[in-house]
Amino acid sequence: MNAEIPSLQDIRNAAERIRGLVRHTPVIELAAGDLGVPVTLKLEYLQHTGSFKVRGASNAVALLRDATGVCCASGGNHGAAVAWAARQAGLPATVFVPGFSPRAKTDIIESLGARLHRVEGFYADALVASQDHARDEGAFHLDAFDGPHTVAGQGSLGLELAGQVPEGLPVLVGCGGGGLYAGVALALDGRNPVIAAEPSSAPSLTAALEAGTPVDVEVGGIALDSLGARRAGGIATAVGLSFGMKTLTVADEDIAAARALLWQRLRVVAEPGGATALAALLAHPGQFPDGAAVVVSGGNVSL
Structure with a gap:
């Protein structure tokens, strides 16, 4: 596994390079009474083309x-x-x-x-x-999740989060090939723990971290079109191993419930992959007693 991992300076350079091209997306804060624990939602589905990509x-x-x-x-x-x-x-x-x-x-x-x-x-x-x-x-x-320039660009989201959430607050991101996870984790550089959330029907990064290298897995489920990479990226695997990160996996019904909650409580329309990070928080609330920041990463779904 010879992954070319972007540096923090690479991510800062990328953020400056795309400034004015991409949107600086907002966050909204929900009190503990809304979801059981306090949550800060990063509304990245408002990005151009409807996702962080x-x-x-x-x-x-x-x-x-x-x-x-x-x-x-x-x-x-x-x-x-x-x-x-x-x-x-x-x-x-x-x-x-x-x-x-x-x-x-x-x-x-x-x-x-x-x-x-x-x-x-x-x-x-x-x-x-x-x-x-x-x-x-x-x-x-142009690789979807395992090119260093792609990962550096995704890391600009992490730099934004550093100015939007307190230090130490866990950050949950949905994970397919792992480009967003890797970019955000590298950008935050230990300031905030970053956890990858995967559908249990497509656990590519989970399998890679267990094996110590990217491996093929069977993929399926309702988030297949956005989180359906059969093999996690080498960059995400290397970053996850270096940070000692453990993934959280969620069932399709958890993802569906998170999507329904986003719509019913907030009138936020998220695609299944975009709601997977929130699904992990709702399915594992005991791991986040003080709350978390959650990236709503995409909203491209038919109404």
Whole structure:
């Protein structure tokens, strides 16, 4: 596992590079009576294209030199972010998605002018198709969660949180391949413990940390399109091991309950992956007696 891990300075540089491109998203604080423990929600679903992914995509695209086009594999959110960032930079984009990617996400990709290709199978199959396209067409492949420039861009969210939540407060983030977890953990650099929350139906980082290296797992469940990476990224695995991080896993019914609560209490529309961090808090409240900060990472779902 030879992961190229971004430094804190890399993340600070990324945040400065994408300043003015991405939104500084707000937080709202809920008292203990609302959810059982005090919670600070980071409303990242308000980001351009409806998810945090535009941070990493914008940073990666900004660092390209002599590019004639970009491509990526995605369950939907990364593809939309790459399409958005490429359009900002005046570059053509090609996005490969597995066949089950929802229309709520693929419609965004196409509306931003990217060429969309549906691939039979899972994210891993779309990844092979994108890498083949990059080799054959000379486009730059932008990794969804395991590229250092992508992870550094996601880390800008952690820098924002440092100015929004008190030191020491645990931070919960949903995890698929682990790019958001890694970026936020590196950005906060021990100021706040960062915990990755995964669906029990797609526990890629959990398995990687247990094995000490990324390994393939079976994936499924209601958050498959956003947290369905069969193998966690090398960067996230290395960061998790270095911090001694333990993941929290949650069942599909916990994720559904968290989504319902966000809507009923706050009128926040979150996709399943976007509500997974909150699901972990609600399913494991005893681990957070003094509360936590929770990233609501995406809201791309059909109404």
